[in-house]
Structures are given as C-alpha cells and as structure tokens.
Amino acid sequence: MNRREFLRLCQLLGLTLSTHSVLRASKATQRFSDKHSTPVVIIGAGAAGLSAGYLLKQLGIDFKILEASSIHGGRMKHTTEFANFPIPLGAEWIHVEPKILKEIVNDDSVRIDINTRHYDPDVDYVVYEGERLSLREAGFTKESKFINSTWFDFYERYILGSIKSHITYNSIVDAIDYSDDICRVRAKDKVYEASQVIVTIPVKRLQMGAITFNPRLPSKKQKAIEKVRVWSGCKAFIEFSEKFYPVLVEYKMNPETAGQKLYYDAAYGQNTSQNILGLFAVGSAAQPYLGLNDNELVAYILDELDKLFGHNASGSYIKHVFQNWDADPFANGAYVVDHENWRVVRRLGKAVDNRLFFAGDAYTDGDDWSSVHTAARSAKRAVESILENY
C-alpha cells in the first residue's frame, strides 16, 4: 500500500491523522522574543519556508529567509506565458480538501477568494493497457484543481505580502554552525546570526552535501537523510489545435518500482478554449524524458501520443513547455517516493538540539509527505516546536 492509498483508507475508516488548529501568539511567544535578540533564520522560500516565515510574522517573532534562487516558490513554480491560464510546472493538485488553504492562512478573519474544483467523478478515466474506468472507480475523486490560479498564486496572494521584505534572494546557504548559543548561517561568504534555524531545502540537496553542519548532524538523522529515496521528476505541457484525449490517462505501473505517469487535460475546468495536455512523470517513468534535448523530447512525446491515441498528435501540435526537476539546481529531483518508510520520514522531521529545525515536504511527522500541504503543515510544526521550549 502506498502513501496515498494508506491516507485514502484512513479517510474511509474515518481516522484523522492529526488535528490542525489556528496558531496564536501566547506567553511563550513573548518569552521567546524577550530572550532572543537575533532572528530565526529560515533557509529556503518554498511552501515550507514561506509558511514558517508567515507564521512567525503573525506571532511577532523576528525572522529572516535566505533563498538560493532569484524567486520564491521553489517547487510551486508556474508560468503565465504559455497559456491564457497559469500553468503549474511543479505542484498542481490539492491532494486534500481545499479548506487546507484556510488552514495555511491561519487567520479566520481572512476570506480566501481562490477558485478550486473537484473532478467530476463520473467522467472518463483511462488506465493505459486497455482498462477504462471512471474517476470514481479509479479513486481520483479527492484531488482538486485550482481554477485560473496555482499553488504559487495562492502563496503570492495570501502569504507573501507580509513577509517579502524578510527574504534575501540569491543567497545559497552552504554552512550552518550550531555549536554555540547563537547559530551562524553562511551564504555567499556572509554570515547571519540566528537564535534558531529552520532548514527547508529539499532533502536531495542535503544528500548532495549542499550544507555543511557543525557539529555534524546526529548519526540517526544523517542516516535517514542518506537512506530516503527521492524520485526524479518532470512535467510537460503541450498545446494542440484539437482535443483528442480524455480527462486523465494513468499508466499502469508499480509505484514501488516505477513511480507514476499521467497524461491529463490540463485545461480541465479552466475558462479557456486552448487545448493543453499535461504530462506528469516521476520515478523511473520520468527517465526517458530527462536526457533528451528539446527537439528529441517533443518528437518522443508526439510519437508516444500517436501510439496511445491512434491519432495524429503531431498533426495538431502547436507548442510545448518542459520542466526537468532533476536539472533544477536547487531541487535536483521531484520528491520523496510515495511508498517510503514513514519511520525514515519521521526521523527527517526531528529537530536537533532545539536549535536546528526542519520543515518541508520531506521533513514531516511521518503521517504524510511530498506535497505542498505537508510542507505547510511541517512549517507549523517547526514553529510550534520552537515555542515549546519557552
């Protein structure tokens, strides 16, 4: 059973994995601010880093975010240049109920004006290799989509405004010294002092040794970092003059060995007349696409579609955009595999010495991982753990 199947079973059985309440300033918040004159330093401005900064801002705690690239958002990257609705090059679906958006905003007085929709459970869903099912039969009814926006837009509209001035862009952190009461974080030969550090960079980057820790991370933590498996991943969007494909085509493959691959109608539910087909591939299913140059890639995809639909896809091809997450210098992969051992993930999420905290889609409590909502929830958990000691 993989992670999503496990979560679905919990939902069917009415089991709740964790409860989520609004995080509010408390006496601990005041004690924290009285004690520390240096800020909390957050490394990375993806969903986890932005969420952590936003919560600290709400609590009135000083913080700074160091982001390696020239833009925030990390794996929520999108483009507004390809179609007349925004195209999500990374995170696209909301894997839980859309009320998660309200939970992330953590403020009951804010009205969330973001349009989302579930799939119609009775529309066609095709499992490659002949079997044809409805979305309901295939268990794809929990997913919802943003309409005319993306996860990136949601963060821009509701989270970023109050914290943007705290982000220092183009700051690649390469060393963290937490041997003293005050931690020291080095980025581009500049050293930032911190009361606590929240690390949110993708675990693949830690596997590649992007950050040196002094003292070294405890061996259990280091082993979990080395052990966890991260999928390769890519997405492509192709515009066609005709629509010859159904809502979703999922390739039948063993997620434990091969990952996941979908072709899907990316314009589903959007107010558009453009025909945009999406390709999502992670794990070894992504490999065939990753080593190709742009011309080879489009030829490969069109050939695959011609065979899949028995239709001349090449004849109605207009343009495409491709995102190779393995080649992204600050991600180097997609995300932790769905069927990873939850104990390993839980170990990744543990704090070190009450000074080094971890938040992000890989650093959770082991209930769930590899999504925007888990990254956001882990940020809340990291902020709560910081305050637990005050």
Ligand SMILES: Cc1cc2nc3c(=O)[nH]c(=O)nc-3n(C[C@H](O)[C@H](O)[C@H](O)COP(=O)(O)OP(=O)(O)OC[C@H]3O[C@@H](n4cnc5c(N)ncnc54)[C@H](O)[C@@H]3O)c2cc1C
């Ligand atoms: C192809 C694909 C499809 C996906 N689809 C979905 C989906 O449909 N729904 C969903 O919920 N999730 C999806 N996800 C997963 C989702 O995108 C991630 O789980 C989530 O965005 C991770 O957020 P994060 O903050 O943990 O990490 P990131 O978004 O990776 O943020 C980390 C940040 O750290 C920065 N950074 C890296 N190294 C350094 C350094 N040394 N110093 C400073 N900064 C650094 C990076 O630039 C980045 O901004 C998908 C991911 C991929 C790749």
